[in-house]
Amino acid sequence: MKFFIDTANLDQIREAQDLGVLDGVTTNPSLMAKEGITGRNNILKHYVDICNIVDGDVSAEVIATDFEGIVKEGEQLADLHEQIVVKVPMIKEGIKAIKYFTDKGIRTNCTLVFSAGQALLAAKAGATYVSPFIGRLDDISTDGLNLIAEIRLIYDNYGFETEILAASIRHTMHVLECAKIGADVMTGPLSSIEGLLKHPLTDIGLEKFLADYKKGN
Ligand code: E4P
Secondary structure, eight states, X not given: OEEEEEOOOHHHHHHHHHHTOOOEEEOOHHHHHHTTOOSXXXXXXXXXXXXXXXXXEEEEEOOOXXXXXXXHHHHHHHHHOTTEEEEEESSHXXXXXXXXXXXXXXXXXXXXXXXXXXXXXXXXXXXXXXXXXXHHHXXXXXXXXXXXXXXXXXXXXXXXOOEEEEBSOOXXXXXXXXXXXXXXXXXXXXXXXXXXXXXXXXXXXXXXXXXXXXXXX
């Protein structure tokens, strides 16, 4: 399972990268705004800064919603850095654009996916990644993890190579459950990754080992 961090915060990206288990970064316009990154040039520079910190894929989202606009913006994003994956919304024009990018060898992440039907369409268009938002589904009493399982089944039935990128991860249990189902990638906050480290018996055990070592030295 690949681990992506879902943030535009450079300090958190560095911290996750230093842990040695980071495979990529996802961003979206809300996450960029949260960091105060505004204006086209600053946004483009920020994507390059992120690429220079991490080794893996960096999803950069288009703002346009019409085919020509998505293509123009996506090509500009893809030209920024070889690690950039163009993030395209799950809309009709977006699907057309994903097919266009696929034919041109530009990698894509189909975002804002909330149903298995949408995920099937994204795979048909050749998306590199599909991003089902599990946390936002859970927020409205709909089982986000079940959607991951449905997409896994459909993709395996037909051998689709589109990677399931479980997005809108809120906590460590989401990560674990997605791993059990077989999501290819998870993207979430640093806390969802660091939560995997924790177990009280590890802390108690280590304390005892160190104390016993001290007794004999
Ligand atoms: C995915 O790529 C999105 O950036 C993200 O996971 C959305 O998460 P949220 O529902 O916590 O905003």
